[in-house]
Amino acid sequence: MIGNCKTFKINSITDTRGSLSFIESSDDFPFEFKRLYYLYNVPSCEVRGAHAHKKLEQILVCLNGSVDVILFDGKDKTKITLSSPDLGLYVCPMIWRDLHNFKNDAVLAVIASEHYDETDYIRDINEFIKLAKHID
Numbered sequence: 001m002i003g004n005c006k007t008f009k010i011n012s013i014t015d016t017r018g019s020l021s022f023i024e025s026s027d028d029f030p031f032e033f034k035r036l037y038y039l040y041n042v043p044s045c046e047v048r049g050a051h052a053h054k055k056l057e058q059i060l061v062c063l064n065g066s067v068d069v070i071l072f073d074g075k076d077k078t079k080i081t082l083s084s085p086d087l088g089l090y091v092c093p094m095i096w097r098d099l100h101n102f103k104n105d106a107v108l109a110v111i112a113s114e115h116y117d118e119t120d121y122i123r124d125i126n127e128f129i130k131l132a133k134h135i136d
């Protein structure tokens, strides 16, 4: 995986009434959850993301349909397909993300560690690659 990013199985309880999944901030995700937003009605030809965050930590969960997430640390890239509401993807700071192939009425929920702040975004790939070189 790239950086400290990771996929994880979301706690889920299933009985005859269906399934319930939950995520709590914990030792595994030691950040306060300050914001929830979601992407939907995204045409499959569109790309979202195309930026990195300086400080923001996020957990992505595809609640319906599927989405491909490409993560890039300035050197290496990996692709993760999110296609189940019990699969989470934690994305640490300073990782470039591109989101492609929103399929089958994809709904992507994102839990974020901070309120929305445009100054936390790096939207220029060359600037990101330069900054990423100084990490480690």
Ligand code: T46
Binding pocket: 035, 037, 039, 048, 049, 050, 058, 097, 099, 110, 116
């Ligand atoms: C990310 C990926 C997965 C707000 O006003 N509040 C918000 O909380 C957010 C997330 C966005 N906005 C505004 C900013 C833009 O005017 O909504 C508009 C679209 O945002 P953006 O182009 O950044 O959307 P995406 O889908 O490219 O990126 C979003 C998140 O911004 C980003 O943090 O990791 O989803």
